[in-house]
Amino acid sequence: MEISVKTLNLETVKSPCLVVGVNDKRKLTDSAKQIDTLSKGFISKLLRRGDISGDIGDSLILHDVPGIKSERVLLVGCGKTNEITHQNFQTIITNASSTLSNANIKNAVICLADLDSKVLSNSMQIRLSAEALHQNNYRFSELKKEKSPSLVKVTLHFADKKSAAMKKARLAVQIGNAIGLGRNTARDLGNLPGNICTPTYLARQASNYDKSYAKLKTTILNQKEMEKLGMGSLLSVSRGSRTPPKFIVMQYSGGKKADQPYVLVGKGVTFDSGGISIKPGAAMDEMKFDMCGAAGVMGTMVTVNELKLPINVVAIVPSVENMPDGNASKPGDIVTSMSGQTIEVLNTDAEGRLILCDALTYSEKFKPKAVIDVATLTGACVMALGAHPAGLLSNKQKLADQILAAGTESGDRAWQMPLWDDYQDQLKSNFADMANIGGRKAGMITAGCFLARFTKKLNWAHLDIAGVAWLEGAKKGATGRPVPLLTQYLMERCGKQYSL
Ligand code: BES
Ligand code: MN
Ligand code: ZN
Secondary structure, eight states, X not given: OEEEEEOOOTTTOOOSOEEEEEOTTSOXXXXXXXXXXXXXXXXXXXHHHTSOOXXXXXXXXXXXXXXXXXXXXXXXXXXXXXXXXXXXXXXXXXXXXXXXXXXXXXXXXXXXXXXXXXXXXXXXXXXXXXXXXXXXXXXXXXXXXXXXXXXXXXXXXXXXXXXXXXXXXXXHHHHHHHHHHHHHHHHHHHHSOTTTSOXXXXXXXXXXXXXXXXXXXXXXXXXXXXXXXXXHHHHHHHTTOSSOXXXXXXEEEOSOTTSOOEEEEEOEEEEEOOTTSOOOSTTGGGGGGGGHHHHHHHHHHHHHHHHTOSSEEEEEEEEEEEOOXXXXXXXXXXXXXXXXXXXXXXXXXXXXXXXXXXXXXXXXXXXXXXXXEEEOOOHHHHHHHTTSSEXXXXXXXXXXXXXXXXXXXXXXXXXXXXXXXXXXXXXXXXXXXXXXXXXXXXXXXXHHHHHHTTOTTSXXXXXXXXXXXXXXXXXXXEOOTTHHHHHHHHHHTTOSTTOO
């Protein structure tokens, strides 16, 4: 889908549909007011009749509105405009977008960046519109005959013609498009089934991006090379699988050569059966989404390359399949990680931390400014926080605060949990330096505590995305989170130039 921003004349523009907003008091937004004036009160008359209330979720298509050249006008409810948040702004755009595609409208002009919100500037409304449109018009139809209609081209109307404002609006649409593309890339990877999206497939995709972007260099380590590096913990997970493990390293050089990079590490378990500690059957198909951390960091690399951010970023994806077979790890097995610390594998289903710990140790070689790992790590995270924020744990409060702020600013939020030493006792083992599980209590935190033992030399944070990476039920599918959060975090490391 092509999305651009322009200042249009609403009287003369010829579009299949103009989209404007009405708030819950039946008050028109500025663009809606203009159309009302041009049509000599056509819209206000409809409002008085009560055809649309203006609540969020409401919409009404009007045909042949007098005084304008466009074929249709879509009125969308915007609720209480002074209480607009990221979440309900996205709902408004999603609602507009679904109404358009259900009516099989392919091209539209959307005039919804004129809400007087306390939290979203008009240029931020442009960015979020682009993001939500890409989000809503995404279809995973590669493997399906039937294709459902979606928008092809959208122009976002931006009324403020002053050059500084317009410059921001253009930047906003550029950011929105880049995040949309990165996020949908992540969703494609997440949605692909385990028999297609294997570690080898992920590695091949990463190498493909390398061809599209001049500043990106991708290297893939195979099993032998991982053995040489002593990644005994990672390799213990892939022992039970017939498909080989891959260790993907994507290096983006947008900054100066000497600039220390930001490192993103993504859990790439392309299917998590649990291994010998096998999972129950219900919803086990969803464990194809256990590489959504990998998808999130790979998608973010696409966005970073599109925006050509002036910093250095490295993405590391340890990728394996967790399966049970005669060669698989058994509960009680002891493995040696790349750091030299030994781990008693009490549950082969706590495999994410076993691959991440070696990837985190590997990341030290880049002397990173910060390392953020992203993983669908624990069911406990889903129990604690549900589907709204990602869980955040960090060994440096300043980094945690930066990530929380990026979450708030982008609308892709995280919530911090305590990474206190008090919890470390739960990982004690009688036979090795640590166990890979910490019992029933505080499962998200003990998983973080495990990783913390491998990041003592790093400025490090961990995002548990088990609750946010995909939707269940009728809307089952990868969400592409946390691409917006990670992008926001990285943009903010470039100074003020990306603030809207
Ligand atoms: N990939 C799962 C976590 C998960 C489960 C995410 C369900 C989303 C939904 C992870 O590898 C896992 O199995 N974790 C175990 C850890 C336990 C054995 C300590 C869990 O959370 O049950
Ligand atoms: Mn598991
Ligand atoms: Zn897993």
